[in-house]
Amino acid sequence: MEIDYNSKNMITTTIHFRDKQLIPIWDKIQRGKRLSLEDGVTLFHSNDVISIGKMAHAVQQAKSGDAVYYVVNQKIEPTNICVLSCKFCDFAVKQHSPDAYEMTIEEILSKLNSDVHEVHITGGLHPDWPWEYYVRMVREIKKAFPQIDVKAFTAVEIDFFHKKFKMPIEEVLRQLYDAGLRTMPGGGAEVFSERVRKLLFNQKIGAKTWFEVHKTAHKLGIPSNSTLLYGHIETYEERVIHMLKLREAQDETGGFLSFIPLAFQPGDTGIKPKNEFTSAIEDLKTIAISRLMLDNFPHIKAYWVMLTEEVASVALNFGADDMDGTVGGEKIAHDAGAISPMALAKEKLIKIINDAGKIPVERDVYYNALNVHTTNVIGKIPYLNSVPFYTYFEQRQFKMLPIAPRRMGILSQKGQIDAGLFSLRDYLKQEDTLDMMDYCIASRDQVKSVILFSKEGWQGLNGKRIGIIDDTATSVYLLQVLLEKKYDIKAEFVRMHAGVNDYSQFNAVLLIGDEALKANKTGLNGFDLAYDLAKEWYEWQKMPFVFAVWAHKKSLPPDRKQELTLLIQQALERGEMELDTIGAVHGASIHLTAEETSDFLRGFNYRLGEREREAIQVFKKLIEEVEVSL
Numbered sequence: 142m143e144i145d146y147n148s149k150n151m152i153t154t155t156i157h158f159r160d161k162q163l164i165p166i167w168d169k170i171q172r173g174k175r176l177s178l179e180d181g182v183t184l185f186h187s188n189d190v191i192s193i194g195k196m197a198h199a200v201q202q203a204k205s206g207d208a209v210y211y212v213v214n215q216k217i218e219p220t221n222i223c224v225l226s227c228k229f230c231d232f233a234v235k236q237h238s239p240d241a242y243e244m245t246i247e248e249i250l251s252k253l254n255s256d257v258h259e260v261h262i263t264g265g266l267h268p269d270w271p272w273e274y275y276v277r278m279v280r281e282i283k284k285a286f287p288q289i290d291v292k293a294f295t296a297v298e299i300d301f302f303h304k305k306f307k308m309p310i311e312e313v314l315r316q317l318y319d320a321g322l323r324t325m326p327g328g329g330a331e332v333f334s335e336r337v338r339k340l341l342f343n344q345k346i347g348a349k350t351w352f353e354v355h356k357t358a359h360k361l362g363i364p365s366n367s368t369l370l371y372g373h374i375e376t377y378e379e380r381v382i383h384m385l386k387l388r389e390a391q392d393e394t395g396g397f398l399s400f401i402p403l404a405f406q407p408g409d410t411g412i413k414p415k416n417e418f419t420s421a422i423e424d425l426k427t428i429a430i431s432r433l434m435l436d437n438f439p440h441i442k443a444y445w446v447m448l449t450e451e452v453a454s455v456a457l458n459f460g461a462d463d464m465d466g467t468v469g470g471e472k473i474a475h476d477a478g479a480i481s482p483m484a485l486a487k488e489k490l491i492k493i494i495n496d497a498g499k500i501p502v503e504r505d506v507y508y509n510a511l512n513v514h515t516t517n518v519i520g521k522i523p524y525l526n527s528v529p530f531y532t533y534f535e536q537r538q539f540k541m542l543p544i545a546p547r548r549m550g551i552l553s554q555k556g557q558i559d560a561g562l563f564s565l566r567d568y569l570k571q572e573d574t575l576d577m578m579d580y581c582i583a584s585r586d587q588v589k590s591v592i593l594f595s596k597e598g599w600q601g602l603n604g605k606r607i608g609i610i611d612d613t614a615t616s617v618y619l620l621q622v623l624l625e626k627k628y629d630i631k632a633e634f635v636r637m638h639a640g641v642n643d644y645s646q647f648n649a650v651l652l653i654g655d656e657a658l659k660a661n662k663t664g665l666n667g668f669d670l671a672y673d674l675a676k677e678w679y680e681w682q683k684m685p686f687v688f689a690v691w692a693h694k695k696s697l698p699p700d701r702k703q704e705l706t707l708l709i710q711q712a713l714e715r716g717e718m719e720l721d722t723i724g725a726v727h728g729a730s731i732h733l734t735a736e737e738t739s740d741f742l743r744g745f746n747y748r749l750g751e752r753e754r755e756a757i758q759v760f761k762k763l764i765e766e767v768e769v770s771l
Contacts, residue, residue, distance in 0.1 A: 197459050200436075209502065210463040293326070299313055364398050395641055404419045443463065467487055519559060528724040662737075
């Protein structure tokens with residue numbers, strides 16, 4: 142059966158359903174409604190795998206466009222000695238086993254080099270190592286390789302430290318953060334089922350402790366990943382319940398970066414699943430259903446180490462948008478029988494992603510784009526305010542990369558973005574290489590999505606610390622101009638990372654985009670005041686503020702310039718006709734009603750008129766008179 146939802150909602154695609162039970166599920170997805178436990182179980186029991194994959198791919202495209210992420214990373218497992226004896230683990234040994242090993246700090250450092258952006262540290266629970274060893278491990282890595290982000294220690298390890306060294310979980314995490322820990326892996330709970338835990342790993346933590354550790358980390362500004370170990374004795378219902386518990390926690394903290402389905406590798410554990418390895422169909426279905434169930438998770442990972450690179454490649458069209466990375470030094474999965482190569486070179490990852498018709502995006506630990514490795518890339522601001530440009534944009538020869546404004550500017554400076562809706566500040570910095578088009582995002586008298594949340598009035602911020610969200614390129618300059626030129630004060634700016642943050646250390650924080658919209662509606666805990674920077678600008682200058690402008694490389698061939706102009710014009714004309722409905726699903730995802738969404742979108746001008754061009758020149762002159770140091 143053919144269902145064509147060419148509607149005003151987030152996702153438009155055509156799917157030929159063989160399994161009619163999937164039609165109401167797709168209808169819910171189209172309308173921005175959450176899937177239930179029953180929906181998830183129905184998906185797992187369905188044999189219409191192609192349709193499930195198409196649904197997941199459509200959702201993934203709406204979230205991350207054509208981007209597929211990878212990281213140049215190194216896996217380090219400092220020891221295989223472990224106090225636990227989990228049935229499913231083929232890696233851990235006891236202290237006096239002939240296969241036991243322990244790495245020194247020097248040995249760990251020898252595994253790293255200046256090309257690595259992420260080190261991923263997990264291992265056994267050593268009975269004798271002192272707490273200082275773990276702290277020093279992280280500190281010495283950051284000291285020797287400042288460019289490397291440390292992702293380390295599962296919730297099981299954090300709970301082990303808490304019990305062994307008699308420190309609260311929060312203190313364990315705080316000391317590791319101070320030493321240089323920046324994110325956490327997601328392993329440890331395997332599957333949130335007490336039945337399974339008692340049968341396979343009764344010595345290990347359950348869901349309650351796992352979530353306590355991760356929620357505490359998120360509160361401290363440490364984002365994390367999450368996993369599901371599937372393909373052993375768990376039921377389909379237990380898989381879906383696992384996802385629902387993660388979705389609920391993400392609603393609460395927003396601190397999960399990705400979800401990673403991990404196919405069980407039986408090895409010599411003695412556990413006998415139905416098949417020695419999960420089938421490619423089962424792997425692809427699990428990834429796709431993960432993407433459909435976890436609507437609030439930004440990324441779903443196809444972990445090629447366990448899937449094999451061939452299955453991981455197909456998974457990029459089944460909802461996954463991350464392939465992990467080069468993963469040098471991985472042992473745990475391979476000791477359990479994983480048949481993938483021990484390391485996959487960066488060039489091969491790029492080829493796999495390109496061959497899947499995607500954009501290879503080299504990332505950091507927070508999913509900030511560092512480099513892209515393809516051509517004809519258009520940058521897409523992934524916020525509600527840009528919906529009128531992108532909902533009906535026909536890509537044709539172009540590929541779409543959703544990316545925060547500041548990161549789009551950085552990639553443009555490297556020549557890796559052909560066109561996009563650039564932050565005004567980045568356009569002004571790159572006027573010699575970019576041509577401005579006749580389209581923009583400009584506020585009238587307020588914007589509601591560029592907000593300074595403060596504990597103090599404006600004068601009280603003199604000399605104080607202000608946290609700046611990593612996404613912003615123009616708004617931080619607008620804030621500096623307002624502080625210095627309108628209020629005659631100066632403050633210290635501190636750039637925050639792209640994941641969750643601990644705001645308590647700041648006197649004010651600047652948020653933009655969807656994060657600002659959400660916080661502006663609910664309030665930001667600890668900050669009583671909220672200043673709309675566009676409103677501050679309008680009251681001062683009596684003119685609109687231009688936050689972003691469409692621009693393209695001067696070197697873009699004439700035929701592509703012409704096509705791009707036509708595509709933007711057609712998309713915007715259609716989008717403006719439907720402002721009352723076009724962003725409803727996106728708005729609902731950030732807790733705005735349809736009326737609030739429509740009101741927000743109608744607060745912008747999307748075309749550069751005389752007043753907007755005049756405002757650009759006024760702002761350009763003002764930012765030349767201030768200095769922003771971050």
